[in-house]
Amino acid sequence: MRPDMEAVAEQVFTALADPTRRGILAALAAGGPATATDLAARLPISRQAIAKHLALLAEAGLVTAEHGERRRVRYRLRSAPMQVAQQFLAALARDWDGPLAALKDHLDGRTTSS
Amino acid sequence: MRPDMEAVAEQVFTALADPTRRGILAALAAGGPATATDLAARLPISRQAIAKHLALLAEAGLVTAEHGERRRVRYRLRSAPMQVAQQFLAALARDWDGPLAALKDHLDGRTTSS
DNA sequence: ATAGTGTGCAACCAGTTGGTTGCACACAGG
DNA sequence: CCTGTGTGCAACCAACTGGTTGCACACTAT
Numbered sequence: 218m219r220p221d222m223e224a225v226a227e228q229v230f231t232a233l234a235d236p237t238r239r240g241i242l243a244a245l246a247a248g249g250p251a252t253a254t255d256l257a258a259r260l261p262i263s264r265q266a267i268a269k270h271l272a273l274l275a276e277a278g279l280v281t282a283e284h285g286e287r288r289r290v291r292y293r294l295r296s297a298p299m300q301v302a303q304q305f306l307a308a309l310a311r312d313w314d315g316p317l318a319a320l321k322d323h324l325d326g327r328t329t330s331s
Numbered sequence: 332m333r334p335d336m337e338a339v340a341e342q343v344f345t346a347l348a349d350p351t352r353r354g355i356l357a358a359l360a361a362g363g364p365a366t367a368t369d370l371a372a373r374l375p376i377s378r379q380a381i382a383k384h385l386a387l388l389a390e391a392g393l394v395t396a397e398h399g400e401r402r403r404v405r406y407r408l409r410s411a412p413m414q415v416a417q418q419f420l421a422a423l424a425r426d427w428d429g430p431l432a433a434l435k436d437h438l439d440g441r442t443t444s445s
Numbered sequence: 446a447t448a449g450t451g452t453g454c455a456a457c458c459a460g461t462t463g464g465t466t467g468c469a470c471a472c473a474g475g
Numbered sequence: 476c477c478t479g480t481g482t483g484c485a486a487c488c489a490a491c492t493g494g495t496t497g498c499a500c501a502c503t504a505t
Binding site: 269 | 493
């Protein structure tokens with residue numbers, strides 16, 4: 218079940234690279250699931266700006282929309298995509314300074330090890 | 332020794348969010364340390380564009396510049412900042428669906444866990 | 446019926462970003 | 476001396492992004 222791990226990681230990275238988005242996620246983590254208008258009351262930007270960010274976060278799978286009574290929509294955190302991103306980072310680091318890198322350096326004419 | 336972990340993570344996320352940048356890093360991982368012109372030969376963009384990306388990657392600490400003979404500059408991968416980013420992701424995930432989140436939900440009037 | 450509250454959609458705007466071209470400079474070899 | 480190669484800097488450009496405002500729509504309550 219890896220629907221293109223790199224694509225998920227890219228979306229997570231894009232989402233988490235923005236301070237405002239991290240602020241929204243922190244607000245959700247601190248106060249539990251909330252609606253866009255609720256978040257707009259706590260953050261210094263407009264509801265529509267928050268709605269755009271929530272759409273992007275939902276696209277990345279970091280939040281899920283829960284439709285409640287009277288057209289209200291609550292957003293809840295989802296940590297699963299972040300674990301995918303973590304694995305992606307781990308895989309990258311393994312590729313970079315793993316034994317392959319040393320071999321490459323050797324073939325490159327450098328005597329990195331031994 | 333944490334010079335603002337979140338700042339490092341943000342730079343890593345910004346750097347890794349761009350496909351071209353990941354391509355440059357992949358080329359470095361595959362072929363070992365290389366110069367900007369060398370990378371420009373393998374990638375479909377100009378040397379100057381690559382130089383800009385390398386500057387950003389160096390700023391994030393993901394590559395280091397090694398000044399060699401005759402004004403040549405080779406860039407080498409550094410995986411340390413990625414491990415910081417990994418820890419940041421782990422801390423976030425812990426904050427989200429850890430016991431605190433359940434408590435918050437409870438205080439919010441919801442009976443998530445008995 | 447109408448007012449109030451909450452959501453979604455679209456237009457618009459300024460700043461950033463990814464990319465290009467062009468040029469100036471440093472240095473080794475003919 | 477010049478020519479070739481490699482680097483750095485700056486200007487410029489199109490596209491994207493983060494943010495705003497305005498408006499239309501849905502639904503509940505008075």
